[in-house]
Amino acid sequence: MSTSNERLSGKVAVVTGGASGIGRASVLRFVAEGARVVVGDRDGAGLADLAAEVGDAVEVVEGDASNEEDVTALVATAVERFGRLDVAFANAGIGSAQRIVDADLAEWSKVLDVNLTGPFLLVKHAGRVMDRGGSIIVTASLNAVQAGTGMAAYCASKAGVAMLVQVAALELGPRGIRVNAVGPGFVRTALTEGAFLLPEIVDGYVENTPLGRHGTPDDIAAVTAFLASDDAAYVSGTLQLVDGGAHIMRYPDILGIVGA
Numbered sequence: 409m410s411t412s413n414e415r416l417s418g419k420v421a422v423v424t425g426g427a428s429g430i431g432r433a434s435v436l437r438f439v440a441e442g443a444r445v446v447v448g449d450r451d452g453a454g455l456a457d458l459a460a461e462v463g464d465a466v467e468v469v470e471g472d473a474s475n476e477e478d479v480t481a482l483v484a485t486a487v488e489r490f491g492r493l494d495v496a497f498a499n500a501g502i503g504s505a506q507r508i509v510d511a512d513l514a515e516w517s518k519v520l521d522v523n524l525t526g527p528f529l530l531v532k533h534a535g536r537v538m539d540r541g542g543s544i545i546v547t548a549s550l551n552a553v554q555a556g557t558g559m560a561a562y563c564a565s566k567a568g569v570a571m572l573v574q575v576a577a578l579e580l581g582p583r584g585i586r587v588n589a590v591g592p593g594f595v596r597t598a599l600t601e602g603a604f605l606l607p608e609i610v611d612g613y614v615e616n617t618p619l620g621r622h623g624t625p626d627d628i629a630a631v632t633a634f635l636a637s638d639d640a641a642y643v644s645g646t647l648q649l650v651d652g653g654a655h656i657m658r659y660p661d662i663l664g665i666v667g668a
C-alpha cells in the first residue's frame with residue numbers, strides 16, 4: 409500500500425476487529441491518510457503488536473464487539489482521547505460452517521451476535537456522538553448477495569448488514585452521517601487461512617473470480633479509506649462489493665469440495 413494522500417487528516421476513527429486482516433490493513437491505511445484511530449479487538453496481543461508498530465496515532469481497547477458496554481467504551485475512548493469521532497468501521501466478524509439441518513443454535517446465535525448485532529451497536533453508539541456528520545462503514549461480504557453451502561448464519565448476518573446500513577443511512581443522513589457496507593470477496597486473512605490449506609477451495613474461488621486472483625486486505629482497505637473520506641461525500645446506503653467481480657459468477661460449493 410502506498411498513498412501520498414492525506415484525505416483523513418484531522419479525522420478520528422474507531423475500528424472493530426482491527427488487530428488482524430482487513431481491519432488491521434484499514435487502520436494502517438487510515439493512519440497513513442492522516443487519521444487517528446481507536447482500535448478495538450478481543451485479541452489483546454494483536455492490539456499490542458499494532459500499537460507498537462503504529463505509535464501515537466492509535467489507541468487500542470480490548471473488548472468484545474458484540475457487547476454493548478465494550479462498544480460504548482470504544483466510542484467513549486475516541487471522544488475522550490481525541491475529542492471527536494468522524495469515522496466508525498464495524499469490521500469484527502467470524503465465520504462458521506454447518507448445514508442448516510445439522511446446525512447448533514448456539515453457533516448460529518454467536519455468528520449473528522458478532523456479525524450483525526455488533527455493527528448495530530456501533531452504528532447506535534457512533535451515531536449518537538457524531539455531531540458534525542461522519543462516515544460509518546460496516547464489513548458485509550460477497551455473501552450478502554451470494555449464498556454458500558454451510559454458510560446460513562454467515563450469509564444471513566451479512567445480508568442483514570447490507571440492509572442495516574440502508575436503514576441507518578435513512579435515519580442518520582439528515583445529520584450528515586453517511587452509512588455504507590463494504591463487501592469483500594475471498595481475501596487471504598486469518599479468517600480464511602484454513603481454506604488455503606486446501607488448494608481445491610482456493611481454486612474454486614479463483615475460478616469464480618473474473619479478475620483471476622484472491623483479494624488482499626489492502627484491496628479492501630483502499631475502499632474503506634475511500635468510504636471514510638470526503639471523496640465519498642455523496643455515497644450513502646450502498647453495499648460496495650470488492651470481490652474481483654465474483655458476484656457475477658457463482659459461489660464455490662465448499663461443503664461439496666470438502667466432501668462434507
Ligand SMILES: NC(=O)c1ccc[n+]([C@@H]2O[C@H](COP(=O)([O-])OP(=O)(O)OC[C@H]3O[C@@H](n4cnc5c(N)ncnc54)[C@H](O)[C@@H]3O)[C@@H](O)[C@H]2O)c1
Pocket residue numbers: 424425426427428429430431448449450451454471472473474499500501502503522547548549550591592593594595596597598599600
Ligand atoms: N477474509 C475474507 O475472505 C472475508 C470476506 C468477506 C468478508 N469478510 C469479513 O471481513 C471482516 C474481517 O475479517 P478478516 O478476514 O480480516 O478476519 P481476521 O480473522 O483476520 O480478523 C478479524 C478480527 O476480528 C476480531 N474479532 C472477532 N470477533 C470479535 C469480537 N466479538 N469482538 C472483537 N473482535 C473480534 C478478531 O480477533 C480479528 O482480529 C469480518 O467481518 C469478515 O466476516 C472477510
